[in-house]
Amino acid sequence: MSDHPETAAPACTCLPPWPALATVIEGTTHPVVPSPAHTPASALYLAHCTECGAAYTGPWKRLPSSSRAA
Numbered sequence: 001m002s003d004h005p006e007t008a009a010p011a012c013t014c015l016p017p018w019p020a021l022a023t024v025i026e027g028t029t030h031p032v033v034p035s036p037a038h039t040p041a042s043a044l045y046l047a048h049c050t051e052c053g054a055a056y057t058g059p060w061k062r063l064p065s066s067s068r069a070a
Contacts, residue, residue, distance in 0.1 A: 012054040020050040021060060035061040 012018050021032045023045045032047050038059040047056040 012049045012052055012056075014049060014051045018049055018056060021047045021056050022050050023047040023060070023062075031063045032060040033063060035059045 018034070021034070022029050023032050023041070024030075025041065025045055032042075034056075035042065036059065039061045041062060042060045047060045048054060049056060
């Protein structure tokens with residue numbers, strides 16, 4: 001990993017930071033939330049802020065289907 005600013009992922013510029021996260025898995029967008037540890041999906045896919053588009057590099061998990069809006 002490099003400490004060069006041009007290669008660092010941009011931080012979320014939203015207030016508050018990281019208001020909502022999502023990831024795209026096989027062409028489908030899934031809402032996600034931060035997690036204390038990586039899940040199989042978060043080890044393979046990158047999440048992003050749905051407002052500003054910044055990459056979220058921490059661990060995350062998908063929301064259960066019952067938590068999603070219809």
